[in-house]
């Protein structure tokens with residue numbers, strides 16, 4: 570595969586080993602043990618990067634080659650719930666060509682699709698909701714027209730990324746189909762200082778800008794099916810090898826072409842994880858009064874409302890500073906409406922009249 574060949578050409582084995590040793594050194598003293606007896610530690614043994622996981626085995630980029638490895642015998646866990654693309658793992662070879670994952674290097678972070686909770690506070694524990702690890706930046710990919718751009722998904726994902734402490738950027742792909750309405754939606758995020766990139770893999774525009782943002786980082790593309798995550802991965806890699814498929818004309822939705830997350834190296838020290846599209850994001854374990862904390866533009870007004878623990882929801886507009894700020898155009902109405910939509914989903918309330926903030 571040409572993209573892993575590129576890995577070879579940019580990093581010699583020696584320089585890789587040196588780097589791994591430095592990495593291992595910096596991880597020393599971080600020995601922890603998880604429920605499944607998988608010890609997280611720094612090591613001077615040889616390590617590889619998890620590219621893709623299946624039920625009981627994983628593809629690992631190891632010494633410039635792709636190998637298949639299983640968890641060491643005796644580790645009471647399945648591969649695809651224990652290691653994730655982006656993980657650095659220790660590899661042992663018991664027989665020639667028979668590789669085992671014997672250990673895991675302490676993770677920088679984990680991108681999980683559910684909110685952090687007591688069982689997830691340890692980023693080194695495995696979970697079936699985890700998507701990838703050691704992520705420097707997550708790119709929320711959305712598209713113009715097919716499927717249409719809607720702030721709801723972006724707002725939910727922003728909450729989750731904040732909860733995971735992961736930097737984010739928004740990429741509007743299919744910019745060749747962009748409308749004025751899309752432009753207005755993107756402005757909401759530019760205003761709250763989130764990097765917004767516009768790309769078209771068909772017209773080959775915005776790709777260099779995307780590369781500039783992702784260079785030197787371990788990044789991940791997340792988003793709905795059919796928005797073009799795999800097309801963008803192909804564009805970064807300058808290939809067309811990764812499978813893509815058109816959006817259904819009938820439903821306007823993607824076909825869930827990518828079925829598992831996969832790690833690719835597209836430039837020196839620059840990797841991307843392409844993920845399967847998701848239908849919706851589960852935010853049910855956020856508490857109602859926590860949601861406002863993820864809307865940074867409310868911060869200036871927090872604690873100034875007349876009501877203690879104001880949710881800025883059913884409280885009368887006269888005493889709610891957030892509502893007044895929306896009314897005055899200081900807080901974007903779209904973000905406020907997004908906040909209310911998320912809150913309503915969490916508390917399972919379907920009715921809200923926005924007229925009072927108009």
Ligand SMILES: Nc1nc2c(ncn2[C@@H]2O[C@H](COP(=O)(O)OP(=O)(O)OP(=O)(O)O)[C@@H](O)[C@H]2O)c(=O)[nH]1
Pocket residue numbers: 742743744745746768769770771772793794795796797798799800801812813814815816823824825826827828844845846847
């Ligand atoms: N008009 C237009 N179409 C695009 C662009 N980029 C991708 N597409 C098309 O969008 C469709 C979906 O692209 P994919 O890359 O398979 O989407 P995905 O996000 O990987 O989808 P899943 O793997 O199902 O999550 C394909 O038919 C692409 O040709 C673009 O910039 N403009």
Ligand SMILES: [Mg+2]
Pocket residue numbers: 798799800812813826827843844845846
């Ligand atoms: Mg895909």
Ligand SMILES: [Zn+2]
Pocket residue numbers: 874879880881882884888889890891892
């Ligand atoms: Zn309020």
